[in-house]
Amino acid sequence: xxxxxxxxxxxxxxxxxxxxxxxxxxxxxxxxxxxxxxxxxxxxxxxxxxxxxxxxxxxxxxxxxxxxxxxxxxxxxxxxxxxxxxxxxxxxxxxxxxxxxxxxxxxxxxxxxxxxxxxxxxxxxxxxxxxxxxxxxxxxxxxxxxxxxxxxxxxxxxxxxxxxxxxxxxxxxxxxxxxxxxxxxxxxxxxxxxxxxxxxxxxxxxxxxxxxxxxxxxxxxxxxxxxxxxxxxxxxxxxxxxxxxxxxxxxxxxxxxxxxx
Amino acid sequence: xxxxxxxxxxxxxxxxxxxxxxxxxxxxxxxxxxxxxxxxxxxxxxxxxxxxxxxxxxxxxxxxxxxxxxxxxxxxxxxxxxxxxxxxxxxxxxxxxxxxxxxxxxxxxxxxxxxxxxxxxxxxxxxxxxxxxxxxxxxxxxxxxxxxxxxxxxxxxxxxxxxxxxxxxxxxxxxxxxxxxxxxxxxxxxxxxxxxxxxxxxxxxxxxxxxxxxxxxxxxxxxxxxxxxxxxxxxxxxxxxxxxxxxxxxxxxxxxxxxxxxxxxxxxxxxxxxxxxxxxxxxxxxxxxxxxxxxxxxxxxxxxxxxxxxxxxxxxxxxxxxxxxxxxxxxxxxxxxxxxxxxxxxxxxxxxxxxxxxxxxxxxxxxxxxxxxxxxxxxxxxxxxxxxxxxxxxxxxxxxxxxxxxxxxxxxxxxxxxxx
Numbered sequence: 001x002x003x004x005x006x007x008x009x010x011x012x013x014x015x016x017x018x019x020x021x022x023x024x025x026x027x028x029x030x031x032x033x034x035x036x037x038x039x040x041x042x043x044x045x046x047x048x049x050x051x052x053x054x055x056x057x058x059x060x061x062x063x064x065x066x067x068x069x070x071x072x073x074x075x076x077x078x079x080x081x082x083x084x085x086x087x088x089x090x091x092x093x094x095x096x097x098x099x100x101x102x103x104x105x106x107x108x109x110x111x112x113x114x115x116x117x118x119x120x121x122x123x124x125x126x127x128x129x130x131x132x133x134x135x136x137x138x139x140x141x142x143x144x145x146x147x148x149x150x151x152x153x154x155x156x157x158x159x160x161x162x163x164x165x166x167x168x169x170x171x172x173x174x175x176x177x178x179x180x181x182x183x184x185x186x187x188x189x190x191x192x193x194x195x196x197x198x199x200x201x202x203x204x205x206x207x208x209x210x211x212x213x214x215x216x217x218x219x220x221x222x223x224x225x226x227x228x229x230x231x232x233x234x235x236x237x238x239x240x241x242x243x244x245x246x247x248x249x250x251x252x253x254x255x256x257x258x259x260x261x
Numbered sequence: 262x263x264x265x266x267x268x269x270x271x272x273x274x275x276x277x278x279x280x281x282x283x284x285x286x287x288x289x290x291x292x293x294x295x296x297x298x299x300x301x302x303x304x305x306x307x308x309x310x311x312x313x314x315x316x317x318x319x320x321x322x323x324x325x326x327x328x329x330x331x332x333x334x335x336x337x338x339x340x341x342x343x344x345x346x347x348x349x350x351x352x353x354x355x356x357x358x359x360x361x362x363x364x365x366x367x368x369x370x371x372x373x374x375x376x377x378x379x380x381x382x383x384x385x386x387x388x389x390x391x392x393x394x395x396x397x398x399x400x401x402x403x404x405x406x407x408x409x410x411x412x413x414x415x416x417x418x419x420x421x422x423x424x425x426x427x428x429x430x431x432x433x434x435x436x437x438x439x440x441x442x443x444x445x446x447x448x449x450x451x452x453x454x455x456x457x458x459x460x461x462x463x464x465x466x467x468x469x470x471x472x473x474x475x476x477x478x479x480x481x482x483x484x485x486x487x488x489x490x491x492x493x494x495x496x497x498x499x500x501x502x503x504x505x506x507x508x509x510x511x512x513x514x515x516x517x518x519x520x521x522x523x524x525x526x527x528x529x530x531x532x533x534x535x536x537x538x539x540x541x542x543x544x545x546x547x548x549x550x551x552x553x554x555x556x557x558x559x560x561x562x563x564x565x566x567x568x569x570x571x572x573x574x575x576x577x578x579x580x581x582x583x584x585x586x587x588x589x590x591x592x593x594x595x596x597x598x599x600x601x602x603x604x605x606x607x608x609x610x611x612x613x614x615x616x617x618x619x620x621x622x623x624x625x626x627x628x629x630x631x632x633x634x635x636x637x638x639x640x641x642x643x644x645x646x647x648x649x650x651x652x653x654x655x656x657x658x659x660x661x662x663x664x665x666x667x668x669x670x671x672x673x674x675x676x677x678x679x680x681x
Contacts, residue, residue: 011469036590037590093445094436094446095439095440095443095444095445095446098440121589121590122468122469123448123468124448124449124467124468124589125436125446125448125449126432126436126448127436127439127446127448128436129436130404130408130433130434130436130437130440131436131437131439131440133437134408134436134437134440134441135440137298137299139405139519139520139521140404140405140433140437140521141521142404142429142432142433143429143433145583156524160429160583160584161429161430161526161528162428162429162430162535162537162538163528163535164526164527164528164584165527166523166525166526166527167523167524167525167526167527168521168522168523168524169521169522169524170520170521170522171520171521179583180583180590181582181583212263221445222439222443222444222445222479222481222482223445223446223447223477223478223479224477224478224479224480225475225476225477226463226476226477226478227475227476228468228473228474228475228476229473229474229476230473230474234633234634235620235633235634235635235636237620237632237634237635237636237637237638238636238637238638239627239632239635239638239639239640240637240638240639240640241627241640241641244639244640244641244646244649247637247638247639248639248646248649248650248653249653250637251621251637251639251650252650252653252654252657254598254619254621254636254637255565255598255654256657258597258598258618258619260541260565260566260597260598261654261657261658261661
């Protein structure tokens with residue numbers, strides 16, 4: 001089984017702030033990390049390899065600095081890392097990102113399964129997996145929470161839905177996005193981390209993956225961000241610390257106002 | 262990327278291209294020549310076609326040619342077994358506003374099978390047209406078939422705006438549609454406005470874990486597509502049943518084929534109602550301390566006729582399953598009332614619930630960030646406060662007497678005995 005896992009470098013979202021003056025993201029000093037939701041995809045790929053044999057390749061589209069994140073992924077025991085990089089890719093939205101990843105997957109060739117996290121925690125769109133599957137002309141399963149069965153030619157998976165789950169039989173090759181219910185990711189030990197530092201890492205540019213310049217980067221992206229701003233979340237609520245009795249009475253009053261009593 | 266375009270009025274269906282295509286990517290389906298997924302743009306068909314009915318066009322040329330020729334606002338009416346998803350009625354309200362602003366029509370789109378009841382239900386809403394993409398193979402949701410059917414309909418009808426709920430269905434198949442028709446898609450929008458005369462749609466959404474809001478546009482491509490979070494927009498109430506034009510649409514052979522098989526659908530696998538749709542959600546976090554502790558959370562939820570949610574900490578601890586998780590890696594809600602018990606309110610949790618109508622928070626730490634978004638904050642041990650609160654609620658209900666119809670979820674008399 002030849003498995004590709006698409007991963008993304010994201011800023012640690014717990015530490016992102018907006019400069020109130022410039023309304024831009026303050027990203028200085030904010031560490032870039034592997035998208036936490038991708039760890040479940042990496043883990044699943046490794047487990048499948050354990051059962052069926054084969055290889056796991058981690059692919060990312062990002063700036064040269066994404067190599068550090070890719071090394072983290074290699075430390076989990078991934079066989080090979082591929083960094084798709086180049087100035088032309090800058091400003092890619094989900095459409096052109098998925099296009100570039102598809103070109104890379106096709107260039108490397110021969111994958112039976114392509115796994116992604118359900119979404120990246122910076123953009124939170126969840127578009128890239130499904131769009132990738134269209135660009136590759138492959139079937140998809142999103143929000144996979146359990147692999148019931150995996151064979152060289154098909155998989156039976158549970159897909160999480162809003163109201164429960166559904167069981168899908170998906171022929172391989174296919175693209176799947178996974179949720180955190182799926183597994184418990186391993187923690188790399190020192191030896192793994194050491195191996196990650198020296199594991200093979202391939203760099204691919206636009207020409208190597210034969211990507212159409214008109215489909216990548218800002219130019220190839222149908223969407224544009226025109227404004228960013230801070231959400232206002234604060235409420236002028238009342239906090240009861242000493243006078244809990246009054247607080248509970250207020251909570252009951254609120255229920256009444258909302259028509260809940 | 263280029264694409265193979267068929268000039269249908271020139272094509273005389275001679276079938277030569279179908280024979281010559283080395284990739285079997287061309288087919289004549291129901292009297293129309295269609296390009297399938299196997300096309301690699303080798304150009305053999307273009308050369309062989311005696312009618313010059315095929316050409317390979319640069320996508321760019323196509324996209325910039327005729328933005329103005331797209332019109333109409335579409336709302337995808339998500340349905341399952343004839344039941345229309347509530348987000349649809351929220352989208353129809355916004356869709357009506359956008360269509361009026363653009364001086365164009367509002368259309369609802371149904372995809373599935375056996376859609377009679379759903380179509381009729383939509384006739385109570387101010388839509389000019391209902392597209393019904395119906396086929397037995399669409400009976401169950403599959404992202405591949407639904408996306409192909411909708412993409413085909415979009416290519417044919419050319420709407421300028423397409424809206425869909427950001428549900429597990431919408432989020433799985435709208436990106437496929439966007440990839441197929443090559444246009445932009447904005448996920449999880451919380452606000453939609455028309456910017457200018459060109460009809461540019463300003464799509465506002467949270468990003469970076471809710472730390473920022475971003476406004477996104479799709480300037481050179483149509484349709485402009487967005488998924489919209491459920492329970493963010495107000496719901497449009499049904500009006501009188503009207504006569505609405507129904508346009509039936511049968512997707513082509515290629516569109517309805519899918520190699521993915523749905524073996525089983527299991528709904529409500531936990532005790533929860535779908536928290537994303539509940540009016541009241543009572544959530545527990547680290548402060549609940551144990552799986553048993555969720556009994557109290559459940560009791561309060563039941564008292565308020567609500568559903569049970571949880572913070573990531575509680576889910577990670579294994580006290581309650583993942584479908585209950587509220588927040589960035591869980592669900593985004595906008596209930597009328599959100600009650601946070603023993604949840605400190607990390608930003609990843611806040612993004613999932615901060616747009617609730619009212620928020621009541623209970624936490625031991627007076628500095629907890631959850632209090633910044635709370636309408637009423639109670640500082641103390643939830644194991645003490647929640648039972649006291651429940652008792653006050655029951656006393657209040659008892660005082661109102663049995664004729665108070667607002668308390669539809671009130672427990673039977675005596676239910677609360679032995680507690681306080």
